[in-house]
Amino acid sequence: MLKILVPKIVDAEARRQEVVHAVFRIIASDGLERASLREVADEAGLAVGSVRHYFASSDELLVFSFGVVVDRIVGRLESAMAAVEGEGSGSPEQHAAILSLLGQLLPLDEELAVDACVWMAFRNAARIKPVLAPEAERSHRAVAAVVGRLVMILNKESTGGQDADGQQALVNEAERLLATMDGLCMHALLHPEWMTARMCSDVLTAHLRSMESAAAPV
């Protein structure tokens, strides 16, 4: 009854992570709709019953996987945000750190591509499947918070943000940056041969430059 199975629990958690990564691989290569229990079990080298031993239902597996990818993305963003705030305000190093932070949201390498693809798939699915809605909202809030802080940093030295109109302008800029990032991510996933990592970087730097030049003459 009262069994302290610490190594057992660790093993179980590791197995869950293995299954979750099988889900990621399937979503990245064949899409979310192919992430069935049988496909996931095959990809993980297990039987359906074994997967169901760790996840009571298909929904629970998907929600848990969604949470894992959200944690990964948010974790990267927050450590990158620490790097941004560690640099001098307005310095070239901070500029590079900001670029690096936003790059975490784009499929610039294999690992980022898997996360971005899985994240996109779950967010889109959350429109239909209510069980995914809480995680989708959590990820949206977290990313929006980071981007909001970024916009405040970028517009710190300029006039604005004092009155209500300035606040609204900052919210608009944050939403605009957020939309551009998601659109860029989407294009990079849907047209990888055209929207290369270089193209993403160029568009991103252009956007940051336009934000800076637009912030000055308010």
Next chain:
Amino acid sequence: MLKILVPKIVDAEARRQEVVHAVFRIIASDGLERASLREVADEAGLAVGSVRHYFASSDELLVFSFGVVVDRIVGRLESAMAAVEGEGSGSPEQHAAILSLLGQLLPLDEELAVDACVWMAFRNAARIKPVLAPEAERSHRAVAAVVGRLVMILNKESTGGQDADGQQALVNEAERLLATMDGLCMHALLHPEWMTARMCSDVLTAHLRSMESAAAPV
């Protein structure tokens, strides 16, 4: 054998359109994965065999529906583009026409929302289903062409676009606008309570203003 059944063809085409609109309604409310033959037949008030009489297979129905929504969107964009080019370059009327054109890509009313939702669903599905890829590429080319012309119009009076660097800058600006539009559309579909039509319009005008101010000091 040699039967001239002009009204019959019209009727058949009308039926196909009815079925396609049933597909649209299902995708908008329940997602693309629920757009099965049985669901579509139910929504259209027909039997599965009847739907299959007009569309040989499920794939053919989906590809045809994709083409219809692409035609709708591209048609709206091109007529809006004619309105833009009919106005004086740089005039407030042209500015309004440009805003109206880009608004055609956003779910600002019920009809636009259905089209945008269906378009997004098919484009995302095209990453996995190769049969949808040609239509996805066609829509991408058409929209990119319109947005590219728009960027050229917006930067006509400014310096740039002469040398190779200027051309690349224009391409970057076009891709940036395209990404922002898709991201806005996506946010409006996923978070309609937050990304309202008013919010979309504000972000869009902010983006156009930033493009104008960024174009001048090249």
Next chain:
DNA sequence: GTATTTTTAGCACGAACGTGCTTCTACGCT
């Protein structure tokens, strides 16, 4: 009228899905 073709409807099959349930193995604890 009859004959032909389009239209509509339905059946049946195999495949894939989630899920409740049972079985077998192996290890930890008393």
Next chain:
DNA sequence: AGCGTAGAAGCACGTTCGTGCTAAAAATAC
């Protein structure tokens, strides 16, 4: 040793899906 639980695997049921096929019904041609 004996027991109990977690882990792993599999079976069976009902549902949904696409699709090949057949059959009634309606419209049109002769």
